[in-house]
Structures are given as C-alpha cells and as structure tokens.
Amino acid sequence: MAPPPSASPLSSAAILPFRRDVPPPKRPVPLAAPALSGRELGALAAVLESGWLAPAGPALAAFEEAVAEATGQPEALATASGTAALHLAYRALGVAPGDEVWTTTLTFIATIAPAVQMGAVPRFLDVCPESWTLDPERLRRDLASAARRGRLPRAVVPADLFGQPADIAAIREACARWGVPVLSDSACGLGATQHGRPAGDGADLIVTSFNGNKIVTAGGGGALSGPHSALLARARHLAHQAREPVAHYQHETTGHNYALSSVLAAVGLAQLPDLAARVEGRRARFARYQEGLSDLPGLSFMPEPGWARATRWLTVIQVNPRRFGADREAIRLALAAEGIESRPVWKPLHLQPAFRDAPRSGGAVAAALFDNGLCLPSGHGMSRAEEARVIAIIRELARPGRG
Numbered sequence: 001m002a003p004p005p006s007a008s009p010l011s012s013a014a015i016l017p018f019r020r021d022v023p024p025p026k027r028p029v030p031l032a033a034p035a036l037s038g039r040e041l042g043a044l045a046a047v048l049e050s051g052w053l054a055p056a057g058p059a060l061a062a063f064e065e066a067v068a069e070a071t072g073q074p075e076a077l078a079t080a081s082g083t084a085a086l087h088l089a090y091r092a093l094g095v096a097p098g099d100e101v102w103t104t105t106l107t108f109i110a111t112i113a114p115a116v117q118m119g120a121v122p123r124f125l126d127v128c129p130e131s132w133t134l135d136p137e138r139l140r141r142d143l144a145s146a147a148r149r150g151r152l153p154r155a156v157v158p159a160d161l162f163g164q165p166a167d168i169a170a171i172r173e174a175c176a177r178w179g180v181p182v183l184s185d186s187a188c189g190l191g192a193t194q195h196g197r198p199a200g201d202g203a204d205l206i207v208t209s210f211n212g213n214k215i216v217t218a219g220g221g222g223a224l225s226g227p228h229s230a231l232l233a234r235a236r237h238l239a240h241q242a243r244e245p246v247a248h249y250q251h252e253t254t255g256h257n258y259a260l261s262s263v264l265a266a267v268g269l270a271q272l273p274d275l276a277a278r279v280e281g282r283r284a285r286f287a288r289y290q291e292g293l294s295d296l297p298g299l300s301f302m303p304e305p306g307w308a309r310a311t312r313w314l315t316v317i318q319v320n321p322r323r324f325g326a327d328r329e330a331i332r333l334a335l336a337a338e339g340i341e342s343r344p345v346w347k348p349l350h351l352q353p354a355f356r357d358a359p360r361s362g363g364a365v366a367a368a369l370f371d372n373g374l375c376l377p378s379g380h381g382m383s384r385a386e387e388a389r390v391i392a393i394i395r396e397l398a399r400p401g402r403g
C-alpha cells in the first residue's frame with residue numbers, strides 16, 4: 001500500500017519531539033534486574049574513607065555477621081563469589097580425586113563445577129515434583145545401596161532453585177544415617193525458609209551468593225556459613241592463600257585468593273536489611289502473575305510444599321504445550337520480540353555434554369521441567385504495566401482447544 005502523502009521524511013513525526021498517537025518506545029524488561037536500597041553510596045563513601053580497601057576490616061566483619069544472621073548460622077565467611085564459596089566448601093570437606101559428590105540434576109553448573117575440577121565424580125539425582133528440588137526419598141534409597149556397595153559419596157549437595165528451598169531436614173536425616181556431610185547450595189535461596197528455618201539450615205555448610213542478579217547483591221560476592229567453626233576456620237584459611245600465622249610467608253598447602261573485598265561487603269551490608277521486603281515484593285508479583293494466568297489451561301506454577309516458604313526470586317511456570325496451545329519456547333520468543341527477557345528452567349546437568357559420562361539416578365522429572373519450564377521476568381524495578389504486558393502476551397498465545 002502506498003504511504004499517505006503526508007508521510008514524507010519531513011512529516012510531523014520526524015520534526016516534532018513527540019506525537020500523541022505513537023506510544024513512547026518501551027524499555028526492555030530484563031529477567032532479574034538488581035535493586036538498590038539507596039544506602040549504597042553512603043556505605044561506599046564510608047568504606048573508602050575508612051581506608052579498608054582489602055579483604056579485611058570492620059565493614060567485612062559486619063557483613064559476615066549480617067550474613068550469619070540471615071542464614072541462621074553462628075558464623076559466616078564472606079567470599080569473592082558463590083562459586084568460590086562452593087570451592088572452599090569442597091576443599092574444607094576434603095573432596096579428593098575419585099570421590100563421588102552427589103547433587104541435584106536441576107541446578108546451575110556452579111553447584112558442582114569446583115568438585116569436578118578437583119577430580120570428583122559427580123552423580124546427578126532427580127528432583128521431586130512437589131518442590132522441584134533434590135528428592136530426599138530417592139537419596140535415601142541411593143545412599144542405602146551405595147553403602148551396600150561400600151562407596152558412599154564424600155558429600156551430598158542439595159540446591160535451592162529460583163528461590164525454592166531444598167528440604168534440608170529430610171536430606172540431612174537421610175545423610176546422617178551414613179555420616180555423609182550435607183553442603184547446601186543456597187546461592188539463590190536467601191530469604192526462603194524450610195521447616196520454619198532459613199534455607200540451607202541443617203546442612204554442614206551453606207553457600208550464599210551476592211551476585212548482581214540475586215535477591216540481595218554486593219555487586220558480586222558470596223558467603224559460606226554453617227554451624228561447625230572448625231570447617232569455617234579451614235575455609236577461611238584456604239580463602240587467604242593458606243598462609244600460616246607467622247611473620248614470614250609459610251604454607252602447609254596451597255590456597256586461594258577468595259576473600260571478599262570490604263568495598264563490596266559495604267554494598268552487601270547496605271542491601272541486606274531490605275531482604276524481607278524484597279521477598280514480600282517477589283511473592284506479591286508471583287501472586288499477580290498467578291491471578292493473571294492461572295485460569296489458562298495447560299499452564300501451572302512452581303509449587304510451594306507445606307514445609308517451604310519460597311522467595312519467588314523468579315516466577316516459574318510450566319507449560320503443557322498440547323493443552324496450552326503453544327510451547328514454552330513460543331512464549332519465550334513472543335516475549336523476546338517485545339524486548340522482554342524470560343529464560344528456560346535450568347537444563348538438567350545430566351543432559352549437559354560436559355557430564356555425558358557421569359552416573360545419575362533418574363532425571364525424568366527434571367527433564368520435563370526443563371522442556372516445559374519458563375522463568376518469567378521478576379526483577380525488582382519491574383512495573384505493574386510491564387507485568388500486565390507479560391500477562392497479555394502469554395494470554396494472547398493461549399489457544400485452548402487447538403494445537
């Protein structure tokens with residue numbers, strides 16, 4: 001069709017700063033944009049003026065205290081990242097080449113990567129449909145048969161999932177029978193509770209992350225916390241290059257430079273007081289998504305078992321393509337076309353080429369969650385109008401009765 005005569009390069013649209021009939025361009029909606037508390041600049045100025053630009057000092061000590069409190073543990077060690085905390089945990093637990101380390105197949109690769117780099121053999125266990133986290137029943141059975149074979153794992157590593165806590169009470173009970181330590185990857189579980197206790201509580205070691213996309217951030221960083229002061233002292237020693245407490249440089253083993261800078265600790269400290277409010281914000285958004293979408297056939301939400309209170313760090317849906325009329329990839333692409341970021345649920349580790357030869361136990365539940373699962377944008381600054389756009393785009397795709 002020929003353009004109307006007025007649509008020349010010098011039409012009003014090109015000359016005037018705005019036109020009332022053209023909506024302003026929509027800004028992109030990221031999956032999990034970070035939030036600021038408003039206290040960060042003041043905290044940064046204070047820490048810079050204090051002169052503590054090293055992984056030491058009062059801001060770092062205060063941050064570690066705040067993390068210990070948030071995770072319900074007597075002690076915490078702040079680290080350069082959640083992945084560094086995991087590496088330190090594996091070292092503190094004495095993981096050696098050839099040891100088995102068992103973990104959930106539905107997690108981020110960083111949960112197990114440091115153990116694999118240390119020569120451990122990963123074994124991937126399926127999740128249970130009620131929580132999408134490590135299945136304690138399967139773990140119990142597998143531990144009993146491993147004990148019969150005389151090959152118990154060096155550690156069992158449950159992971160929280162998009163703000164959903166793992167059932168540490170049940171996992172710990174299964175492991176205690178055989179004396180197997182539990183390391184909880186709670187990198188994305190901060191603020192959640194299980195059995196009325198903070199995510200990860202009950203494990204021997206708990207990892208937290210303060211990466212930029214997490215519910216509370218230090219601009220990068222992590223922590224290791226737990227009830228055993230000897231394990232944490234060991235991790236702290238290794239985080240500071242395993243330097244012995246003498247005047248000259250003396251080392252019984254090699255360590256890492258894994259401690260957190262106090263500059264970043266100051267940022268984390270400025271954020272932590274907002275944790276509870278952010279959890280409420282995420283849960284409220286989840287409720288609005290649920291209200292806007294749950295009547296659609298073939299669409300369901302990540303469950304919340306009775307023993308858990310999730311943070312809903314990300315709102316996660318399951319799409320039954322036959323009943324919904326489109327698959328999760330069609331939804332992802334339709335959102336992406338509008339500048340809205342969503343992301344498939346983790347691809348299970350037992351399906352990753354990096355682990356094609358690793359032993360596993362089940363995996364069908366996690367594989368189906370990957371095939372049909374989509375994380376919806378859930379970042380802090382997202383407006384109600386943006387939520388409504390996400391809901392409208394998804395509703396537009398639903399074709400009940402077809403497909």
Ligand SMILES: *Cc1c(COP(=O)(O)O)cnc(C)c1O
Nearest residue numbers: 081082083108110187188209211
């Ligand atoms: C973010 C995350 C990590 C890694 O934390 P970093 O601080 O980014 O190193 C590990 N495991 C899970 C489940 C995570 O979500």
